[in-house]
Amino acid sequence: MQQTRSAPGGTVDSTGAAGGVRASGRIRASGSWRGWLTCLLGLAWLVDAALQYQPYMFTKAFPHDIIRPTAAGNPGWVRGPIDWSATLMSHHLVLLNAAFASLQLVIALGLLWRRTRKPALVVSIAWALSVWWMGEGLGGILIGPVSLLDGLPGGALLYAVIAVLLWPRRSAPEGSAPRSVATDSPLGRFGALGLWVVLWAWFAIETLLPANRAAGAMHDTVAGMADGEPHWIRSINTWGADLLAGRGLAASIVLAVCLLLIAGCLFVPSLTRPGLVLAIALSLVIWVVAQDFGEIATGTATDVNAAPLLALLALCYWPTSRRRTHRPLR
Secondary structure (H helix, E strand, O other): OOOEEOOOOEEEHHHHHHHHOOOOOHHHHHHHHHHHHHHHHHHHHHHHHHOOOHHHHHHHHHHHHHHHHOOOOOOOHHOOOOOHHHHHHOOEEEEEEEEHHHHHHHHHHHHHHHHHHHHHHHHHHHHHHHHHHHOHHHHHHOOOOOOHHOOOOOOOHHHHHHHHOOOOOOOOOOOEEEEOOOOOOOHHHHHHHHHHHHHHHHHHHHOOHHHHOOOOOOHHHHOOOOOOOOHHHHHHHHHHHHHHHHHHHHHHHHHHHHHHHHHHHHHHHHHHHHHHHHHHHHHHHHHHHHHHHHHHHHHOOOOOHHHHHHHHHHOOOOOOOOOOOOOOOO
C-alpha cells in the first residue's frame, strides 16, 4: 500500500518524498558532471591561451600565414572581415595578440572558478564565434569538401556549441528518457539530439564526397602533417599514412559507417554509451594520427584542434540519470 504520515498541515506522501529525494540526487549528479565538463572546457581554453602567448604569435607570420589564408575561396562577407582583421593585427600585432591571449586566459580562469562560470560561458561563446568567422573562415565549410581529419567543423565553433550545452536550464521536463548535460541545456532534449545527429551525419557525408574518398586522400592528409613535427610524431604520421596508402575508399566507407552509428546511437538506449565511447575513441585517434595533437609541438598552433573538443562534446551527452515515473505500491 502507499504509505502516508501525518504532518502539521495534513499528510505527506512517502512515495512523493522518496521521489523528491531521488530527483534531488539526480540534479546534484547532473550538476556535478556539468561542473567537471566545464572545468575540462576551461582547461582547453587555458591551453589555447598558452599557445597564443607563443613567440611565433607575436610575429607578422601569424596574421600573414595563419589568419589571412583562411579568407581564400570564401564569399566576400567572410573574406572581407578576415582580411580586415589580418591587416589590423599586422599594424598592432603585439598589443592585439597579447589582448587575445589574455582574454582566453580570463575565459579559462572564469570557467574553472564556479562563481564566474556563467559570465565566462557567455564571453567564450561570443569570442569563439568571432574566431570561427574571422580567424578560421567558418572552418572552410563554404569553400568545398572539408575532411574531419582536417578539423571539420573548426575548433572555435565547437567551443561555442559546448558552452551552450553546458549552460544549465532551471528545470527539465519529466519523462522516462535518459538525461544528460546536453539534453538539460537550453536546447532541450530535441534540440540537443538534433544537433548531435546533424553534426555527425554531416561528418559522414563529407567523408564520402569524391575529394575525400579518393584513393590517396586520407594518405596525403596524414602524411602532410609531418612537417615541423618532432621525430616521434612524424613516425606516427608515417605509420598512419602507410596504413591508408591506396585504401582511401575503403577507409572512407568504414569511417562513414562509424560516424553514422555515432549519429544514431542516442536513439537506442542500449547503444548510447557504446556509441559515445566510439565517438570519443575515434576523435582521439584522429587527434593523434591525423591532427598531430593539434600541432602544439610545432610552436605555431593556436588551439588544440577540433578532435578533442568532439570528445568533450560526446561527454556532454553521456547519460547522467534516467527519470522514472514512480507508481504507488498496491
